[in-house]
Amino acid sequence: MIREVRNRIKEILQNAIDTAVQSGDLPHVNTPDIPFSPTKAPEHGDIASPIALSLAKTAKTSPRKIAESITRHIHLEESSLIRKVEVAGPGFINIYLSKIWVYNVLKTIKEAGANFGHSNHGAGLRVQVEFVSANPTGPINIVSGRAAAVGDALVNLLHAVGYEAVREYYVNDAGGQVDNLGASIDVRYRELLGQGGLKIPDGGYHGTYLIDLAQSIVDEDGDKFLRFDDTDRGTIFRDLGIERLLGTQKATLERFGVHFDTWSSEKALRVSGKPDEIIEVFRQRGYLYEADGATWFRMTDFGDTKDCVVIKSDGEYTYFVPDAAYHRDKFERGFDKAIDLLGPDHQGHVEHLKHLVEALGLGDDWLEVWIIQQVNLIDSEGNRIEMSKRSGQFYTLDALIDELAEAVDDRFAVDVARYFFLMRSNTSHLDFDLQLAVTQANENPVFYVQYAHARCCSIFREMESQGIVQTEIGEAQSELISDPESLQLIRHLAEYPEVVLNSAEKREPHRLTHYLYELAGLFHGFYNEHRVLDPSNANLTQVRLMLVGGVQTVLRNGLSLLGISAPESM
RNA sequence: GUGCCUGUAGCUCAGCUGGAUAGAGCGUCAGCCUCCGGAGCUGAAGGCCGGGCGUUCGAAUCGCCCCAGGCACACCA
CATH class of the missing domain: 3.30.1360.70 (Arginyl tRNA synthetase N-terminal domain)
Incomplete structure (x- = not known):
């Protein structure tokens, strides 16, 4: 409405x-x-x-x-x-x-144009959405791909309803994970240089992409790193690995059409000394105690079942400290609200994070944490591939886009992937059936929606070629619309602003996806039943053109919020 | 064992703050182009909404208890 x-x-x-x-x-x-x-x-x-x-x-x-x-x-x-x-x-x-309402709806859409559906509901509140934030230890996989699609669309939606929303990626370029990366690359490097009996360390990365990475090091610099001792070599390979893998991730996300406003570095955060301040704050507030040579945070004070180590016995911080510091940093940067989209492997961390933020006194509803559920891929042989970063088994977003590009037109590969990721509710585990997406690409729902848009465009092209000129219509003409298909379309178009608002406020872009699919269906039905360009009735033609224009505008606006193209022809 | 997510048509999933005969795609079956794009449309078949109890005038939706599947529970991030 x-x-x-x-x-x-x-x-x-x-x-x-x-x-x-x-x-x-x-x-x-x-x-x-x-x-x-x-x-x-x-x-x-x-x-x-x-x-x-x-x-x-x-x-x-x-x-x-x-x-x-x-x-x-x-x-x-x-x-x-x-x-x-x-x-x-x-x-x-x-x-x-x-009947005047038909006129109201169509006129409103026409006047608002690309802004139809937008509002200032958010009143300019500053919202930071952090998503993907995959460790720089491997390529972007399809689980992160889903988060990328959801986060990107969510920011678009928040913008549309009046929030000042930004995209941020937190790079975990410090800590044990990246040390493991360095050590894993080192193993691959030495293997390539003929050393035998080596093993990827516990917690290391088994993916074959590290063999390629190591090979490129060998190609460029030969065996010169063998001169260094293990620790130094690990450090060198760690930094080099982070740089290359992060570069790969950025390239993939760009290709996927997701542009982050800010890339935050954990390493830089640690250097800034902010984690140390956090420890001070926690200590002053009495949340810390020493036991077994480590420093613990009283997570149980916040209802958790056990306390958590924040400083290990070797003096290193656990991830809780930089994470807390990072969130306080967000707050200090002036965001009225922070939204974290986390992967399913961080479920246990959600409550911890909220407790840390609570301990910092940042307010109860300042931080929102949502889990974007897992993605399993059904590959072209019908095998289910379960994504797991730690097992080294993964299907990359790049591979997915490549495969889609091969099966459908290049220009729609990203559209298909994004649409599939945005079809399901965030909480639902998603089976990405590649076999279906590839072999039945022509019946893909994304094409169904895009085709509706292309069809609208086609009608306007036909209008021009017939020399028909669109005129301003008045209330009287709008009363010519009386068939059920058109009225159904009008009713649905009028719902659009609320769908946008709800999708944004509930953080559920899939609502918009479903809405657009329904709109496309109603339009195809209308199109099949009625002639828009009716030579025998110029007035009716005009009012129907306005209706088609409304559909076109809403489809285009909606697809754009989802980050999916609205092609003029297919 | 504890926590989170899921359980709706053969398959994959929608179902908004409880509301009118529970919806869609795929698959199956039967139809529609002298006409603006058939990547379309129309129709049929297919459902104790996992089970039970409760709250309510009213429950797929809320609460509790079970059952099943997935994930997470580190001095990893």
Whole structure:
């Protein structure tokens, strides 16, 4: 429902409730914000309100009676917007709008254009979204790919509804993981130079990409690193590995169309001394104690089952310290809210993170942490490949895009991947059926949506070639739209702004994906049933062109928020 | 063992703050182009919404208890 119409109807219903209460027709009740629900069938009007249903509890009357009292006090002459109201089902107030609303919707879309669906709901609040943040120890896999698609779309959505949102990637370029990387590269390096009996260390990385990396070192510098002792060589290979692998990750994400505003380095953070400050703060607040040669954080003070080590007996910080420092740093940079999208392997960390932030006194709802669930790939032989960074078994985002590019047009490979990642709710484990995506690419839902857009464009091209010029239409002409398919489309178009808002506020871009799919379906149905360019009826042609323009605008806006292209032809 | 996620049509999944006959794609079956793009459309078949109890006028949705699958539970990140 577009805002103006919604507010007007709200007013009318509120007035009706007030007069009903004044006249004693309705017991005195506190009315909540009047809810609306889109109607599923034309017999239910253009919009419905379940307000009577929600009042029933406190009013201690049956919902139907309440609905009848309310509707009795609606004076239709008050507003030319509402044509008819009806009480239906358990107590829904079904509202039928007069034809002027068709005009309102189409005109609103046309005037807003690329901004239709946007709002200033967020009031410029600064939101930082951190996502992907994969360790720089390997290529971006499809689990991170999913997070990349979701995070990117989420930032777009937040922007659309008035937040000042930014994308950030936290590079874990310090700590034990990257030391393991260096040691793993070292093993590969020495293996390539003929040393036998070597083993990838515990916690190291087994992926074959490190053989390639080591080979490139051998190609460039031969065996010159053998001169160094193991520790120095590990350090050299660590830094070199981070640089190369991070470069690979950046390239992949660019290719995937995700552009981060900020790349934060854990190493730089550690050098800054901020982790030390965190320890000071925690110590002052009494959250720390010493035991077994280590320093522990009282996670149990925050309801956790056990305390956590923050300084190991070797004097090194565990990841809790830089993580806490990093989040405080976000806060100090002035973000009103931080949203972390974490991978499924960090589930246990979610609560810890919130507790650390709480211990820093950053406020309860300042940090939001969401798990973007795992992705399994069904490969072209039908084998299920479970993603696990630690086992060294993974399917890279690059490989996925390559495979899609080969099967479908190059220019749509990224679109298909992003769409698939954005089809499911974040909490749902996703089976990416490559076999299906590849062999049935032509029936892919992303093409279904894109095709609807291309079809709109095609109609306008045809319009031009027939020498038809689009004119301003007036309210009178808009009344020519009376067929069910068109009205259904109008109703759906009018929902768009709310879908955008809900997708952003619930952090669930998949809602928009589903909406667009439905819109495409309604449009294909409309198209099949009606001729837009009707030589025998110039007025109808004009109003239908405006409708097609509305569909085109919404499809384009929506796809753009998802980071998916809206092709003019396919 | 503890925590998180999931369980809806043969398969993969939607189902918004509880609300009207539980939806879609794929698959199966049957149809639609003298006409703006058939990557489309129409129809049919297919469901004790994992199970139970509870809250409610009303539960796929909320609460509790089970069952099943996945993941996480380091002086790793």
